[in-house]
Amino acid sequence: MTESALQKLLLKRFLLAACTYGLVLLLVWTAIMGGHVLAPVGDMATGTGMLVFSQLVMGWVFLTGRNLRCRDPSLTECQVLLALTWQTWLLANLNQARGTFLVIYPLILMFGLFHLSGRAFVRCALLVFFSFTTLNLLEAHGGKLYDPPLAVLQVCTLFVVLAWLCLYARYVQASRLRMRQRRFALQAHQDTLRGMMGQLEELVATDELTGLFNRRHFLRLAGRELETMHMGVRHGLALIDLDHFKRINDVYGHAAGDQVLQAFAQVAQGCLDENAVLARYGGEEFVLLMPDCSADALVECCERIRLAFAGTQPSAVGLRVSALSLSAGMTLLTEGDDLDAALHRADEALYRAKRSGRDRCVAAWEVVDA
Numbered sequence: 001m002t003e004s005a006l007q008k009l010l011l012k013r014f015l016l017a018a019c020t021y022g023l024v025l026l027l028v029w030t031a032i033m034g035g036h037v038l039a040p041v042g043d044m045a046t047g048t049g050m051l052v053f054s055q056l057v058m059g060w061v062f063l064t065g066r067n068l069r070c071r072d073p074s075l076t077e078c079q080v081l082l083a084l085t086w087q088t089w090l091l092a093n094l095n096q097a098r099g100t101f102l103v104i105y106p107l108i109l110m111f112g113l114f115h116l117s118g119r120a121f122v123r124c125a126l127l128v129f130f131s132f133t134t135l136n137l138l139e140a141h142g143g144k145l146y147d148p149p150l151a152v153l154q155v156c157t158l159f160v161v162l163a164w165l166c167l168y169a170r171y172v173q174a175s176r177l178r179m180r181q182r183r184f185a186l187q188a189h190q191d192t193l194r195g196m197m198g199q200l201e202e203l204v205a206t207d208e209l210t211g212l213f214n215r216r217h218f219l220r221l222a223g224r225e226l227e228t229m230h231m232g233v234r235h236g237l238a239l240i241d242l243d244h245f246k247r248i249n250d251v252y253g254h255a256a257g258d259q260v261l262q263a264f265a266q267v268a269q270g271c272l273d274e275n276a277v278l279a280r281y282g283g284e285e286f287v288l289l290m291p292d293c294s295a296d297a298l299v300e301c302c303e304r305i306r307l308a309f310a311g312t313q314p315s316a317v318g319l320r321v322s323a324l325s326l327s328a329g330m331t332l333l334t335e336g337d338d339l340d341a342a343l344h345r346a347d348e349a350l351y352r353a354k355r356s357g358r359d360r361c362v363a364a365w366e367v368v369d370a
């Protein structure tokens, strides 16, 4: 979670707490009007003013982001302790209505149920118990306790409720920890799956022997390029076929043939810039797409590949091929062109290159220009 998202959440929680203060103050003043308060109204008004002031200070801390400097930016323990202090002050000033307002204690502790650590929660519960018990003992000592048997009953009830709340808080926190661990495990699984998906996508798109894109992936990429093509832009397309490849297989063996295919892939890629897409179209045939390319640039690039391939000696398996050559059929793609039709044009040009004696690049511009 980002810092601003966290702060937004904390501000919302603070507003919720402030609204609860407002509601409780409403009840307090109802009790004051009903004559259930021991202290003079002036003292209660001063207390109310101080309480509101304490909340304004808390609001200022959250609004200025000063809470973010603390170890726990939610300031939950601080807020709970403050609320418990005000609640004890309130109870100290109530007579018979004390029992009614006793329920506010668990309400305050509920606020910290999800955000206080187990120890902090027990600490707050103990503070509640000892504050309330001390309050009653002091009053009993001064002979001011309104109804001693009722006070004993209230202390015992409070003890049971607090003990239950502590156990429940432990259970909730253990559940949260388990859920967090599961979420982390799930995230790790997701990362692994994402990695495997990436590997799979790469496998599906790649020709195993040469490491180039395969035909299917090329068609997808070229189709996408055609769809997003702007008016006036031209892409170069070339079909490249290694000459007399069957002879290499027959004379030197299939493994040597494989090596020639790999050598071609390496050499051709060395002649291309990063925008060009070279793929194995099938067997000893390759396809090249050069985005945003002129006829001259395409010819120049295919010639560069042809010459580089002619000078290749795939020697890793001891192969000495005297005359490696290739033929290429080239065409240009324009906006609205059909990929199949363009491939067909390139194929026809390639056929002409083979028919004219191989080891050459032949273009099919006339079709584009027509």
Ligand SMILES: Nc1nc2c(ncn2[C@@H]2O[C@H](COP(=O)(O)OP(=O)(O)OP(=O)(O)O)[C@@H](O)[C@H]2O)c(=O)[nH]1
Pocket: 209, 241, 242, 243, 244, 245, 246, 247, 249, 253, 254, 255, 256, 257, 258, 261, 282, 283, 284, 354, 358
């Ligand atoms: N070693 C190897 N050979 C392959 C592979 N795929 C296809 N071939 C062979 O490539 C040869 C292609 O032969 P042809 O289609 O007659 O073409 P060519 O001998 O190059 O003749 P031209 O294209 O007319 O110059 C066939 O013998 C296929 O078995 C491959 O992955 N590895």
